[in-house]
Amino acid sequence: MSELLWQKPGVRVEAEIQKFLAGDDVLLDREFFLYDIEASRAHAQGLHRIGIIDDAEVDGLTRELAALADDTRAGRFVLDERYEDGHSAIEARLTERLGDAGRRIHTGRSRNDQVLVATRLWLRDRLDALAELCQRCARISLDRAQAEQSLPMPGYTHLQRAVVSSCGMWWAGWAEAFIDNAARARDTRAWVDANPLGTAAGYGVNLPLDRDGATQALGFGRLQVSATYAQLSRGKFELAAVEALGSALLDLRRLAWDLSLFTSAEFGFVSLPSQYTTGSSIMPNKRNPDVIELMRASYASVAAARCEIEQLLSLPSGYHRDLQFSKGAIVHGFTRGLAALALLPDLMACLEWREAAMGAALEPSMYATDLAVDLAREGVPFREAYRRAADPQHWKAGDPAASLASRVSAGSGANLRLDALQARLAAMQPPAGTEASG
Known part of the structure; x- marks a missing residue:
């Protein structure tokens, strides 16, 4: 694994503990990697606007971030267990290609x-x-x-x-x-x-x-x-x-x-x-x-x-x-x-x-509701209409087209x-x- 971003002198990193800490983060970060690169580009340009990095550095960072995105899309770069996460991979790549300019990319931001x-x-x-x-x-x-x-x-x-x-x-x-x-x-x-x-x-x-x-x-x-x-x-x-x-x-x-x-x-x-x-x-x-x-x-x-x-x-x-x-x-x-x-x-x-x-x-029973409403429209109180329509002797085969045509609500x-x-x-x-x- 590449050097951890948070590594400090004298701090021992146990492999088993680090494996638990990282989990499947590096694999999940493949989903977010291109977005992280794009945000890194915006951050680098912002650092340039406030004078933290100079013209040559922002040009190099912008170029290398674009190249990393292209390599990722083409499969030439694969985010894998060499890195703790996607953030570490971006910084490691930029540092490898640009030296101190790559080390400056994290100024003013956190993972x-x-x-x-x-x-x-x-x-x-x-x-x-x-x-x-x-x-x-x-x-x-x-x-x-x-x-x-x-x-x-x-x-x-x-x-x-x-x-x-x-x-x-x-x-x-x-x-x-x-x-x-x-x-x-x-x-x-x-x-x-x-x-x-x-x-x-x-x-x-x-x-x-x-x-x-x-x-x-x-x-x-x-x-x-x-x-x-x-x-x-x-x-x-x-x-x-x-x-x-x-x-x-x-x-x-x-x-x-x-x-x-x-x-x-x-x-x-x-x-x-x-x-x-x-x-x-x-x-x-x-x-x-x-x-x-x-x-x-x-x-x-x-x-x-x-x-x-x-x-x-x-x-x-x-x-x-x-x-x-x-x-x-x-x-x-x-x-x-x-x-x-x-x-x-x-x-x-x-x-x-x-x-x-x-x-x-x-089936005929499915027209019973239409019958109850028709009776109510004729003046029969709905509860009485409901009881009449519930009697199977009033059920008969209906016309589905007419039933649908009457449904005007x-x-x-x-x-x-x-x-x-x-x-x-x-x-x-x-x-x-x-x-x-x-």
């Missing part, structure tokens, strides 16, 4: 604000990806709701047949859900979009650091003003990002549950393309909806990340090493969560309804208000992030 700024940059890009995926899901859902608004399907409560519904209503529900999820992702991104660089270990430094300049250089929406709050916010902003992801994954889980039921032989409402199914290792007749089942399971990783971060935050103010574990939580949660969500738009676009099976499931069969949802979706701006550094 604390380095990890904060890299994590916020990383999360900005992940939240942009989340918002875009949710918008794609919403667009597909709205298109299909428009095309299939009059296609009847059973509506369920308590997993029991309840009323006549439509594919249009089913799709409109997911459309609005994912519009909300996209909005939450964008709101969370705006909240995360604050620059902690220059707060050092949480107490500032005795240098006139150009924090506003670094904020602009890194494309942050605002400065995180308080040096103390920069440390207090760690874990808190990661938790907010995971919760935004979790909001979308909860909807994905429920949608996947619907499809798990609808594709079963007992329902038979949906046909999936073969690429979304797998075979059994022993039963030749089986095609299993494994993709949907793993989509359904993916929320567990997000929930685990949320729980881990939340438990880490039982701390007093200031920095504590406990917070190192938040990196693994967000990397695992976002990696699995976004991977699952990325498969959903195409699945939504290509699933096929089995109209005959859905029609056959529309906002958001129901004959009045989906898709235009309002379209307007909300159209009003959303495209991702505001700068080009991804990682």
